[in-house]
Amino acid sequence: MELSRRQLLKFSAALAAASAIGLELPVPEKAQAAAGADKWVKGVCRYCGAGCGVYVGVTKGKVVAVKGDKDNWNKGYVCLKGLLLPPILYADDRLKYPMLRKGDKFERIPWKEAMDLMVAKFAEAYKMNPHSIAYYGSGQSYTEESYFIGKLFKAGLGTNNTDGNPRLCMASAAVGYVSSFGKDEPMGSYDDFYHADCYFIIGSNLPEAHPVLYRILREQKDKRKDVKIIVADPRKTELGRKADLFMSFTPGTDLAILNAMAHVIVKEGLYNKDFVGKHTVFKKVVAPGPPPKIERTTWDEYVQFIEQFTPEMAEKTSGCPKESIITAARWFAQSKATMSMWCMGLNQRIRGVWANNLVHNLHLLTGQICRPGATPFSLTGQPNACGGVRDGGLLAHLLPYGRLIVNDKDREDMEKFWGVPKGRIQPKPGLTAVEMFQAFGKNDVKAMWIVCTNPGQSLPNVGEYRKGMVGKDTFLVVSEAYHPSKTSELADLVLPAALWVEKEGVYGQSERRYQLLEKCIEPPGEARPDFEVMTEFGRRLLAATGRGDEAKNLIPYKKTPEIWDEIRQASEGTAYDFMGMTRDRIKKAHGLLWPMPTTTHPGTLRRYTAKYGDPLVKKFDPAASDVSFYGNKPDGNKAVIWLRPAAGPAEPADKDYPLVLTTGRQIEHWHTGTMTAKVPELRRAAPYGFLEINPVDAKTIGVKNKDKVKVTSRRGSLVLEARVLDVPRPGLVYASFHDPEKLINLLTNDAFDALSKQPEYKICAVKVQKA
Amino acid sequence: MIVTSVVIDIQPGMSGAVLSSLALMEKASVYGFKDDKIIVVLESATSDELEKLAAALHAMEFVTGVNPVFSANA
Numbered sequence: 147m148e149l150s151r152r153q154l155l156k157f158s159a160a161l162a163a164a165s166a167i168g169l170e171l172p173v174p175e176k177a178q179a180a181a182g183a184d185k186w187v188k189g190v191c192r193y194c195g196a197g198c199g200v201y202v203g204v205t206k207g208k209v210v211a212v213k214g215d216k217d218n219w220n221k222g223y224v225c226l227k228g229l230l231l232p233p234i235l236y237a238d239d240r241l242k243y244p245m246l247r248k249g250d251k252f253e254r255i256p257w258k259e260a261m262d263l264m265v266a267k268f269a270e271a272y273k274m275n276p277h278s279i280a281y282y283g284s285g286q287s288y289t290e291e292s293y294f295i296g297k298l299f300k301a302g303l304g305t306n307n308t309d310g311n312p313r314l315c316m317a318s319a320a321v322g323y324v325s326s327f328g329k330d331e332p333m334g335s336y337d338d339f340y341h342a343d344c345y346f347i348i349g350s351n352l353p354e355a356h357p358v359l360y361r362i363l364r365e366q367k368d369k370r371k372d373v374k375i376i377v378a379d380p381r382k383t384e385l386g387r388k389a390d391l392f393m394s395f396t397p398g399t400d401l402a403i404l405n406a407m408a409h410v411i412v413k414e415g416l417y418n419k420d421f422v423g424k425h426t427v428f429k430k431v432v433a434p435g436p437p438p439k440i441e442r443t444t445w446d447e448y449v450q451f452i453e454q455f456t457p458e459m460a461e462k463t464s465g466c467p468k469e470s471i472i473t474a475a476r477w478f479a480q481s482k483a484t485m486s487m488w489c490m491g492l493n494q495r496i497r498g499v500w501a502n503n504l505v506h507n508l509h510l511l512t513g514q515i516c517r518p519g520a521t522p523f524s525l526t527g528q529p530n531a532c533g534g535v536r537d538g539g540l541l542a543h544l545l546p547y548g549r550l551i552v553n554d555k556d557r558e559d560m561e562k563f564w565g566v567p568k569g570r571i572q573p574k575p576g577l578t579a580v581e582m583f584q585a586f587g588k589n590d591v592k593a594m595w596i597v598c599t600n601p602g603q604s605l606p607n608v609g610e611y612r613k614g615m616v617g618k619d620t621f622l623v624v625s626e627a628y629h630p631s632k633t634s635e636l637a638d639l640v641l642p643a644a645l646w647v648e649k650e651g652v653y654g655q656s657e658r659r660y661q662l663l664e665k666c667i668e669p670p671g672e673a674r675p676d677f678e679v680m681t682e683f684g685r686r687l688l689a690a691t692g693r694g695d696e697a698k699n700l701i702p703y704k705k706t707p708e709i710w711d712e713i714r715q716a717s718e719g720t721a722y723d724f725m726g727m728t729r730d731r732i733k734k735a736h737g738l739l740w741p742m743p744t745t746t747h748p749g750t751l752r753r754y755t756a757k758y759g760d761p762l763v764k765k766f767d768p769a770a771s772d773v774s775f776y777g778n779k780p781d782g783n784k785a786v787i788w789l790r791p792a793a794g795p796a797e798p799a800d801k802d803y804p805l806v807l808t809t810g811r812q813i814e815h816w817h818t819g820t821m822t823a824k825v826p827e828l829r830r831a832a833p834y835g836f837l838e839i840n841p842v843d844a845k846t847i848g849v850k851n852k853d854k855v856k857v858t859s860r861r862g863s864l865v866l867e868a869r870v871l872d873v874p875r876p877g878l879v880y881a882s883f884h885d886p887e888k889l890i891n892l893l894t895n896d897a898f899d900a901l902s903k904q905p906e907y908k909i910c911a912v913k914v915q916k917a
Numbered sequence: 918m919i920v921t922s923v924v925i926d927i928q929p930g931m932s933g934a935v936l937s938s939l940a941l942m943e944k945a946s947v948y949g950f951k952d953d954k955i956i957v958v959l960e961s962a963t964s965d966e967l968e969k970l971a972a973a974l975h976a977m978e979f980v981t982g983v984n985p986v987f988s989a990n991a
Contacts, residue, residue: 152918156958159922160948162987163956167924169949171956226987368951831987 158827162226165357167364183211188736189663190653191228192646193816195285195526196356197655198224199736200231202647204666209235209647218736219336219659225357227816230825234645235667237824241629241642242671252629252640257672260639261682264595267621267638268683269690271592276305280582280591283310283540284598285531288651288663290706291597291677292534293546293713298684299576301564302693302700306551306576307591309542311599312531313579314606317902318493319524320536322502325901326510327785328778329548329721330536333753334485334521335657335739339366341519344481346474348378348400348505349491349908350525352385354813356489359525360385374481376474378403378466379491380808381838381874391473394875397806397909398795399464401497403471404504405792406460409452410475411511417479418513425773426510427781430789436900443789451789463792465875479512483519490527490810494907498899500790507787516755516773526656528817533654537722538713542576546713547722548777551575563716565699578903580605580896586622587614595683597625597676598643602633603818603886606905607861607896612636625676628820632886642673649675651706652732658750659737660727677706718743721762721777795909796897797860799877803911805843806878807859807893815884822884835885837866839914842876844868847914854917857881859910862892865917879914883907918960919967922948925955925974926982938977944970 157171164171183203191198191212199218203211209232216222244260245252271278281295292310299308312320320330327333339362353360367373367388377389378400386392395403411417428448433439457468478484486509492501506522514520526532539546549556557571577585583605585591605611615622615636624637627645634640647666654660669675681701688697703709710729717740718725724740726747732738739749741762756763757772766776767783775785799806814832815822822828837857839849849855851870856863857879866881866888874880881890895910927935932950939945939957944966948956957974961967974983 152920152960155920156946156960157948159920159958159987160946160956163922163924163958164949167951167954167956169951169954169956171949827987 158226158229161229165223165225165361186213187647187664187666188215189647189666190529190661191224192231192234192286192529192821193227194356195528195531195656196220196359197529197653197659197661197737198228198358199661200224200228202666207667209667215736220358223358223361225813227814227822227828230827231646233825234821235648237628239628239630240670240673241626241634241640242673243642244672245629245640247638257674260641261686264623264639265683265686265690268593268687271621272303272687272691274592276303277307277576278590278592279303279305280307280577280586280594282579282582282594282596282599282601283308283535285310285312285315285528285535287530287534287598287676288649288706289530289534289538289654289660289713290651290709291680292530292540293538293716294677294680294684294709296538296540296544296546297564297700298680300545300571301561301566302684302688302696303691304570304572306542306572306574307582308540308576309579309582310535310540311579311601311604312528312535313541313903314494314604314905314907315490315527316493316524316531316536317541317904318495318498318502318899321499321902322506323524325499325786326503326506326788327754327775328781331532331658332521332523332656333516334523335751336362337751338483338485338519338521338523339363342481342483342485343370343372343519344374344376344477344484346376346378346478346484346486347385348486348488349493350385350487350489351379351381351383351810352487352525353383355527355811356525357813364388374477376477378474380878381880383873391470391477393466393470393474395464395466397808397878398495398798399792400492401501401504401790402455402460402463402792403466404501404508405452405455405790406457406471407475407478408504408507408511409455410457410472411479411508412449412452414476416476417511421513422511422787425775425784426787427784428789429786448787448789455792478508478514481514483517484509484512484514485519486522487525489525491908493904495904495909496796496897496899496906497793498904499901500788500793503788503790506785510785510787516752516758518752518758521752524656529655530653532656532658533652533660537654542578545571547717547720549720566696580898580903580905583611583614586620587611587617589617589619592619593621595623595625596633600631600633600818600820602631602636603889604883604891605896606891606894606907608889608891609862610896625679627673631820632818632889641679642671644669644673644675648673649677649706651677652710658739660724660732660740661737662732664733675706678704721766723762796906797895797909797911799911803859803913805912805914807857807910807912808874808878808880808908809883809890809894810880812882812884815882817884819884819886823886835866835881835888835890836869837914838869838871838874838880840874840876840878841870841872843879843914844870847916849914849916856915856917857893857912858915859893859895859912861895864888864890864892879912918962919964921959921961921967921985922987923957923959923971923974924984924986925957925980926984927953927955928979928981929953931979935977935979942970942973945974
C-alpha cells in the first residue's frame with residue numbers, strides 16, 4: 147500500500163523537526179514507494195559543503211524524489227532542503243533558451259547567435275588587453291568545469307582573471323591552511339566527529355548551515371556523556387544553547403580570545419612540548435607590506451608575545467568572561483582529542499586568515515592534531531568550493547593542486563603539463579572577486595562571464611557593484627539555470643544552464659571527499675551543461691584570438707568524463723595526489739578521500755600522519771616516523787605557529803551607527819534562494835528576510851516583535867520585519883542573505899582581508915529605527 | 918490541509934504527562950521525543966485552526982515552548 151501525499155508530508159515534517167534536535171526517525175519503506183521512483187541513481191546533495199550522499203529517484207525522465215545514501219558518510223540522513231530537492235528542477239523560471247538583452251527586455255536567440263556574439267565580444271576585449279576579460283565562477287560548478295576554465299584562461303589565454311564565489315566564503319580558510327601547514331584543505335575528516343571528546347566550535351551555526359553534521363555531533367553528545375561542546379559565537383543559536391560552555395563575545399574580538407586561550411595553555415603548562423619542538427616553527431610579520439615581510443622567530447618570543455593576552459585583557463576586549471576563556475583553554479588542551487570547527491564567522495573578516503591561524507595555533511601548541519578526533523576542521527559552505535575552485539586551481543592566485551601562480555616552478559610545471567609555451571602563464575595573480583567587480587565597474591574589465599552564481603545579490607556592498615555590472619562599454623554574460631535572477635537581470639546575454647543531475651560531474655567537499663554526480667535526466671529546453679559551453683567557447687575564442695592551432699591540444703574533449711584522467715594526472719606527485727581515483731572507481735564508490743595515489747589505496751582519513759594512514763608522508767619526508775607537515779617543505783616539513791595580534795573589524799559600531807550587523811544562513815534556505823525559494827514548502831516556511839534584534843536593543847529603539855524597522859549602514863538601508871529574540875547579543879543585529887527582495891548586502895561592507903581578499907560580511911556598523 | 922511540525926519544549930522529566938495530554942489531541946501526532954523535547958505534527962484545515970492548535974499546545978501544562986519547524990499544504 148502506498149503512502150498518501152498527506153502521510154508523506156507528515157513524515158517529512160517530522161523528519162525536519164527531528165533533524166533540528168538530532169533525533170533519528172526510522173524512514174518508512176512506504177515513503178520511498180510513495181515517491182514512485184522507477185530507478186534510484188547515486189548522487190550528492192546540491193546544497194552545502196557537507197556533501198551528503200543521496201539517491202535520486204527518477205520516473206519517466208523526471209526526478210521525483212531524493213533519499214539519503216545509507217552507505218555514504220551521512221548514513222542515509224539528509225536535511226529537509228535535501229529531501230525537497232526535486233522541485234528546483236521544475237521551477238517556472240527555469241531558463242530554457244539563450245536570451246539577449248534588447249533595451250530593457252530580453253529576447254530569445256539561437257545558441258549559434260549567442261555563442262557568435264559572446265566570442266566576438268570577448269575576442270574584441272582580449273585583443274585590446276588580454277587582462278580585460280574575466281571569469282567569475284562558483285563553488286557549485288563541477289570540478290571538471292572549474293579546472294577547465296582555469297586551464298583555458300591561464301594557459302590558453304595568458305590571463306589569470308579567473309576567480310569565484312569561494313573567495314567570498316572560504317578564501318581565509320584556504321590561506322589559513324596554507325600559511326599554517328603549507329597546503330590547503332583540512333587534515334582531518336568526518337570520522338573525527340566519532341573520536342573527539344571536545345568540540346570547539348567558533349563562528350558557525352552548525353544546526354542551520356550544516357544540519358546533518360550537527361546530527362552527528364548531537365548523536366555523539368547523547369551517546370558519550372564525557373563529550374564537551376564549547377561554542378563561541380556572538381549569537382546564541384541552538385548550538386550555543388546546547389553547549390557545555392557558551393562563549394558570547396563582541397563581534398570582531400575573537401582574535402583576543404584565541405590568543406588568550408593560548409596564553410592560558412602556555413601559562414598553565416598545558417602545551418605539548420614534545421610536539422611543539424618536533425613539528426612547529428614560529429613566525430611573525432615584521433613589515434605589513436604588501437607583500438608582508440615575514441621572519442622566523444622563537445618559542446621564547448612567542449611566549450613573550452602572548453603574555454599580553456591575559457584572560458582579563460581578553461575579557462575587557464571581547465566581553466567574554468575570563469572564566470569561560472580559562473575553562474575553554476583547559477578543556478581544549480586536556481581532552482583526549484579536540485576537534486575545532488568554524489565557518490564564515492571566522493572567514494568573512496578582514497582578519498580572517500589571522501583568525502584561522504590562531505585556531506591552528508591552539509592545535510599545534512597542544513598536539514591536538516593528526517590523531518583520531520584531534521583536528522582543526524574548516525566547514526565549507528558550497529558543494530564544490532574545495533574540489534573545483536580551491537583544489538582545481540580556479541582562484542586567481544592558484545594553479546591546480548596546491549600550485550601557486552607566483553611560484554616560477556609551479557608555472558613551468560603546469561605549462562609543460564598543459565603543453566603551452568614557457569612564459570604563457572602570467573606570474574602576477576589575477577583579479578580576485580571584489581577587485582574583479584571593481585574593475586568591471588571601471589571598464590578595466592570589458593567582458594565578464596559569470597557562471598552558476600549570483601553576485602548581483604551576494605556581493606558585499608552590492609548596490610555599488612550592481613551599478614557597475616550594467617556598463618555601456620562592457621559585456622556581461624551570465625550562465626544560469628533560472629532567469630531572471632538578481633544577476634541575470636543585469637546581463638547582456640544569459641545562457642541557459644543544466645542544473646545538478648541534468649549533467650555529470652565531480653564534487654569535492656569539506657573532508658577532501660570527492661563524489662560523482664551522474665546525469666539522471668535531460669535539461670529543459672535548450673539548456674546545456676556548462677562544460678560543453680565552456681569547451682566550445684574556448685575553442686572558438688582561441689581561434690578568434692590567433693591561437694586556434696593550440697585549441698586541439700588544449701581542448702581535446704567535449705564532455706566531463708573525458709577530462710577526468712587529465713585532472714587526475716595534474717594531481718599526480720602533488721600533496722593532493724588522487725591518481726587512484728579513476729572515473730570507474732569514483733562512480734562505484736560512495737565518496738573517496740584523497741590522498742589516494744594508487745588504484746588500490748583506500749583513501750586517507752587523516753593527512754600528515756603516517757601512523758594513521760597518510761601514504762604521502764614517506765614519499766615527501768622519508769625520515770619522518772609519524773607526523774610530517776610535508777606541504778611545508780621550506781620550513782622543514784613543520785607547521786607554523788603564528789604571532790598574530792588582536793585586531794578589530796574594519797567598521798566597528800560608533801555613535802552614529804551604534805549596532806553591528808552580521809549576516810548568515812537560516813535552515814530553510816541556501817545562499818541567494820534561487821533554488822530553495824522555488825520549493826513551496828521552504829518558501830512557505832520562511833517567506834521573507836527579517837532582522838533579529840536583542841530584546842535590550844529593541845526596548846532602547848522602541849520596537850516590538852514583528853514591527854517594521856529600517857536598518858541603515860553607511861552604504862544603504864532596508865526595511866525588514868523585526869524578530870525580537872534573545873539570540874544576538876545586545877549590540878548585534880542579524881539578517882540572512884537569502885531574500886532577493888530584501889538585499890541585505892546593500893548594507894554589508896566590502897572591505898577585505900589583505901591576505902585572502904575575502905570580504906568582511908560578518909561585521910558592519912548600522913543603526914536601526916522603527917519604520 | 919496544512920501539515921506542520923513543531924518541537925515542543927517541556928519541563929525536564931515531564932514527558933510522560935505531556936505525552937498523555939497530546940494523546941488526547943485529535944489533530945496532533947507524536948513522532949518522537951528526546952530529553953525535554955517532543956516532535957509533534959499538526960494537521961489543520963485552515964491557518965486559523967493551526968493557530969488554535971498551537972495555542973492549545975502553548976496552554977498545555979509543563980509545555981515551555983512551541984517551535985514550528987516545517988509547514989506544507991497536503
